[in-house]
Amino acid sequence: MATAGAGPLIGPGARKERPFRWMAGERPSASCYLDxxxxxxxxxxxxxxxxxxQDGWSWxxxxxxxxxxxxxTVLIPVRSDTSHHQDVCSVHTGNTESLTEELQADVEDEAAGVQSVCESPVVLRYEYHVVYSSSxxxxxxxxxxxxxxGRSLSLEEVWSNVHPNYRQRLRQEPWDTLTQQxxxxxxxPFFMLHPCRTEEFMKPALDLAQTQHKRLNYIVTWLSVVGPVVGLDVPLSYITAVSAPD
Known part of the structure; x- marks a missing residue:
């Protein structure tokens, strides 16, 4: 997709919309539809x-x-809690009472270095895709x-990196459930935040914008809510700078 000065986005061969089916068999409010x-x-x-x-998004x-x-694509540092690092830390920070003072000092210096490694963040590569769902x-x-x-993380590992403030809610409620699809x-294979209850947070925002006669860009509002759940932040400037399409 072109950016500044881009031309039409819909070509003559664009696919036809398929019938909409909601997760629970109920149609959401018309204001929540997005063709x-x-x-x-x-x-x-x-x-x-x-x-x-220069936020790094592309089409x-x-x-x-x-x-x-x-x-x-974003590089995100996370704290490493792998069993390997835990084992290394436990080996180097064990009981040193039986050691001579000189040897104990050497071990403590080495332990400090290992502890620093154990506490250092591991960098993960997150690749985010915003995809339109015709269903x-x-x-x-x-x-x-x-x-x-290049090692892909498992679903369990991805869950462990979800912020605790979101993790409990995701496990208890079906909205935005984190799954692999x-x-x-x-x-x-990708992970996804299931959209079955997007209406619950989008409808109030869309209704408020309509009441206040404000132009609201669906993608900005939606991504500002779901992105932080999996480490994706949307700068506030999008809210003020990006309007709804004509």
């Missing part, structure tokens, strides 16, 4: 601001299917996580 054309226009405005502030086009999605008629956040040497456009 694919509006999704692309919202993304275009979002990407224009991303270029301005990935699947030319064969005439589809696409927004993409961003839900709303955007869905897909992502995958790997170490810098096949990417609808790439056919590869």
């Amino acid at each position: 694919e054309r509006t999704f692309r226009l919202c993304c275009q405005l979002f990407l224009q601001h991303s270029v301005t502030i 990935e086009e699947i030319k064969v299917a005439d589809e696409g999605f927004m993409r961003k 839900y008629q709303i955007p869905v956040l897909y992502f995958r996580v790997s170490t810098l040497d 096949e990417h609808p456009l790439l056919g590869q």
Whole structure:
């Protein structure tokens, strides 16, 4: 997708919208629908601001299917709590009472160095995709996580890196449940935040904007809510700089 000065986003070969089916069999309010054309226009405005502030978002086009999605890769440091590091720490910080003073001093110096390594953050690569769901008629956040040497994290490891403030709610309530699914456009395993209750937080925001006669960009509002759950922050400047498409 082009950014500043981009042309039309919907080509003549764009797919037709399939019938909408909600998770519980109930249709959400019409204000919560997002057709694919509006999704692309919202993304275009979002990407224009991303270029301005150098936020790293891009548009990935699947030319064969005439589809696409927004993409961003972020390096995020997290505290390492692997059993290997724990074992190393326990070995080097054990009882030193039986050692001579000189040897004990050497061991304590080494332990301090190992402890520093154990407490140092591990850097993970998060790749986020904002994909339009024609079945839900709303955007869905897909992502995958790997170490810098290319090892993909398991679902359990991803759960462990979700902020505690969100983790308890995600486990207790079905909205935005963190699961592993096949990417609808790439056919590869990704994690996703299930969109079955997006209406619960989007409808109040959309209704308020309509009441106050304010222009609200769906992607900005939605991503500001779901992104932080999995470590993706949306700068506040998007809210003031990115308007709804005409």
